[in-house]
Amino acid sequence: xxxxxESGGGLVQPGGSLRLSCVGSGFTFSDYWMxxxxxxPGKGLEWVASVYQxxxxxxxxxxxxxxxxxxxxxxxxxxxxxxxSLRAEETAVYYCARGLDKYQHFDYWGQGxxxxxxx
Amino acid sequence: xxxxxxxxxxLAVSLGERATINCKSSQSLLYSSNNKNYLAWYxxxxxxxxxxxxxxxxxxxxxxxxxxxxxxxxxxFTLTISSLQAEDVAVYYCQQYYSTLPITFGQGTRLxxx
Numbered sequence: 001x002x003x004x005x006e007s008g009g010g011l012v013q014p015g016g017s018l019r020l021s022c023v024g025s026g027f028t029f030s031d032y033w034m035x036x037x038x039x040x041p042g043k044g045l046e047w048v049a050s051v052y053q054x055x056x057x058x059x060x061x062x063x064x065x066x067x068x069x070x071x072x073x074x075x076x077x078x079x080x081x082x083x084x085s086l087r088a089e090e091t092a093v094y095y096c097a098r099g100l101d102k103y104q105h106f107d108y109w110g111q112g113x114x115x116x117x118x119x
Numbered sequence: 120x121x122x123x124x125x126x127x128x129x130l131a132v133s134l135g136e137r138a139t140i141n142c143k144s145s146q147s148l149l150y151s152s153n154n155k156n157y158l159a160w161y162x163x164x165x166x167x168x169x170x171x172x173x174x175x176x177x178x179x180x181x182x183x184x185x186x187x188x189x190x191x192x193x194x195x196f197t198l199t200i201s202s203l204q205a206e207d208v209a210v211y212y213c214q215q216y217y218s219t220l221p222i223t224f225g226q227g228t229r230l231x232x233x
Contacts, residue, residue: 035222045161045169045212047222061221095168103216105159107180109168 002026002108004096009113016086016117022079022096022110029077030054033099035106036070036081038092038115048094049081050102059102086117121145121215125225131233138200140228142213147193148176150218157217160189160198163227164209172211173198200230208232 008020022034036048049060049070058070069082079096093114097106122145132138148157156176161169171180173189176196186201200207213225 044227045214045224047220047224050220050222059220099216102220103157103218103222105171105174105214105216106169107171107174109170112168 002098004098004108004110006094006096006110006113009094009115011116011118012086013119014086014088014117017082017084018086018115020081020083020094020096020113020115024077024079024096024098027098027108029072030074031100033102033104034070034072034079035097035099036079037095037097037106037109038090039095039112040089040092043092046092050099051079052102057102083115086115088117091115091117120221121148121217121219121223123213123215123223123225125211125213125228127228128226129229129231131231132200132203133233134205135202136233138203138207138230140198140211140213140230142191142196142198142225144194144196144215144217146217148196148215148217149193156192156196157215158189158191158196159214159216160187161212161214162207162209163212169212203230203232205232 006022035050051070067085093112095112097109126141158176160173163169177189210227
């Protein structure tokens with residue numbers, strides 16, 4: 001059974017940093033592009049970042065460029081999102097999701113980890 | 120960026136009746152080299168992550184009931200639930216993954232029972 005399990009969310013002050021993790025199981029992790037998608041409370045879905053199978057290509061939404069870093073460790077079946085200079089408007093549930101290509105639908109999603117940016 | 124606009128924002132349909140949700144993209148999602156529309160539909164129930172229903176505009180994901188169907192091409196797409204069941208109450212999102220980033224989603228359509 002395919003599973004994606006996120007962790008690392010929590011309360012952080014504006015301007016602070018946080019590192020999210022996502023562990024995959026039940027599939028060959030290194031065969032898939034991995035992506036972070038976020039959802040602010042009561043709002044829609046926003047693509048944040050994606051990383052190629054071997055980590056050599058990384059893409060970000062403009063609003064997080066220079067502040068967020070996506071990475072992966074295929075030996076640990078793990079995806080990460082290092083977030084810095086966090087803003088209140090980035091309060092959201094952060095989901096990891098998998099896809100077969102950069103331009104692809106997402107067939108499995110994790111349950112999400114909540115991030116609250118507040119003083 | 121490709122803008123995805125769903126209509127309506129909310130919809131109330133009687134049990135057993137048909138529900139139709141529309142999704143319009145600001146540019147064509149039809150890739151001429153493979154004749155595929157780069158459009159997916161997701162269902163999200165409260166407190167749960169999105170669930171993939173339809174991809175390539177009309178291909179049903181494994182395990183999704185056949186009352187769900189996707190149609191359309193180019194810039195105009197539809198998600199149809201042929202006979203609404205109580206468990207279909209959810210928010211539905213379309214997503215484009217055409218060959219340009221960022222990947223974008225529609226704003227969502229909330230489906231309720233009338």
